[in-house]
Amino acid sequence: MAPTRTIKNKHAANKSGIVNSKAAASKKPVGDGVIKSRNKDGKKKPIPGSNVKGRPSFTDLAKKKKKRVYTAKELGIPELNMITPVGVTKPKGKKKGKVFVDDRESMSTILAIVQAEKEGQIESKMIKARQMEEIREARKIEAEKKDQERQARLEETKDVLRKKRKRKSHDGKGQDEDDKIIKDAVATSSNATKVKGNKKGGKKRVSFAAED
């Protein structure tokens, strides 16, 4: 930035109250509030507070900044500030263009790598498939086992029922007894329904009072 300084209160400089003061004596244009400093080549007015120890003055900083100016080339910054795709950047010291694979050695090297990779993939696939198969088999066996157990239980209950029936028949009652039992059961159930019917299902009778 250009070292220009502005005085915010332009009257403050002139109305210092002292007639023979420096500000009054200087032949500067009064109307323009902007005062261009001549610090470039002339003496520079020390800025108040700049002499404080330990704090680098403005001039010092300016000097320091001016010390070394790097060009874009030196810094390795691209001339135009744009993104360069990865494929476009060419590494230094490398062969320009494609690297062809035409000799047997390099081709067989690539082939060996590819084949090893593929073998590994296939092997892992097979292992996975085998494991899945094992799990499926185990589940199947388990299901079969459960089914068998259920079947066995059913058979057992059936046998128990059959034995019960046989025992009754051995007692001498025979088939007639069974029939009787069944008939009784039917009768009781029908009675139950009858009772139910009498209670609820009976015809409602309505009688009217005789008119006089």
Added chain:
Amino acid sequence: MRPLDEAETKVVFDKLANYCSDLKSLIAPLDDGDRYVFRLNHSRVYYVRLSVANLATSIARDNLLSLGICLGKMTKTGKFRLHITALPILADNARYKIWVKDNGAMPFLYGSNICKAHVGRWSADCPEHQGVVVYNMNDVPLGFGVSARSTAEARRLDPTGIVCFRQADCGEYLRDEDALFASG
């Protein structure tokens, strides 16, 4: 026409390794001292004898329609697609095979996938999504595809279930006659 670069070679071998068990025989030196090389012309990869490839350098690239065996095409995204023309190479050293019955040969040659009912027999221990070469029952290669199920799973499949997804079949020689060798 130019040789493949490293990335392209890797991609091509990777694809071939899906179908072939032994790739070393592809680049092994021949009895007469010659060997096979891979060449790229108009994004198509050719498998050709070195002596033929050297001779072909005298033909302008635009005028060179095809040479050797066309393996497939490099896509613009850098992938490699195998063509049906690569079938003789794949069939010679296939890793996994499927033999289709006569009733399944025609549906396959017309471009459909292979269902379980059409399979005569298949290689054991074939994993899922692995390249397989399809033969008829007389061991004539018909095409290639990708297994839809592993062999164990396919056994439990119903007859209409698909066991192999078609990738290429010999019917393409007729169906894609115009596009098969035309470059561009």
